[in-house]
Ligand SMILES: Cc1ncc(COP(=O)(O)OP(=O)(O)O)c(N)n1
């Protein structure tokens with residue numbers, strides 16, 4: 418897995434984006450699968466890219482989700498769109514799919530394959546790990562995470578098995594404890610509440626609904642970018 422967009426390795430030989438570049442890429446992190454979109458997923462992603470998203474995660478999940486060849490086909494098309502806009506393409510959960518698609522990275526949670534194992538499989542690709550405690554954060558970093566996903570920050574209806582809403586407390590705590598790795602907040606985030614997430618210590622915000630269900634994915638992405646960027 419090789420990131421073509423910014424072709425250099427960082428100081429620890431892991432993620433091919435320098436830590437500070439990855440922080441920038443996390444600013445407006447759009448996550449989506451075919452079941453999240455109001456309209457055609459490819460068109461939704463194109464509009465989101467036009468609006469200024471900085472990172473994309475393909476999360477094809479749920480009972481109505483595409484499988485096998487259809488999932489592979491859609492993933493391939495979405496990756497192409499991302500790369501036309503120099504937006505790195507991340508795959509959620511499915512490491513084999515990520516490798517087959519030549520994705521720029523993967524995102525895993527505590528119930529997925531262990532980070533250490535995934536790091537070995539993806540080499541220098543971007544590795545994101547969801548954590549819910551300080552201990553999980555330390556372990557993920559130890560095992561090779563490039564960034565952490567923290568949430569749900571606010572109420573979400575998108576993830577059925579989401580943990581309890583935690584607000585921005587964990588974000589604040591991690592920074593107080595000296596955790597400097599790039600972090601993104603997730604869960605119920607919109608252009609109206611994104612500022613609080615950044616102020617608490619996140620480098621960026623991850624959203625599904627705020628862009629995929631907006632009347633205009635382009636405007637929604639633009640508004641999120643504006644609410645995060647000037648801070
Ligand atoms: C950026 C980001 N943060 C958190 C998650 C959630 O991951 P996980 O807990 O593994 O849950 P699923 O997304 O797999 O349902 C994420 N996907 N992205």
Ligand SMILES: Cc1ncsc1CCOP(=O)(O)O
Nearest residue numbers: 573575576604605624625626
């Ligand atoms: C994948 C995930 N992980 C924690 S909350 C969440 C869902 C985020 O979706 P939304 O932005 O629609 O609340």
Ligand SMILES: [Mg+2]
Nearest residue numbers: 510525526529
């Ligand atoms: Mg997962």
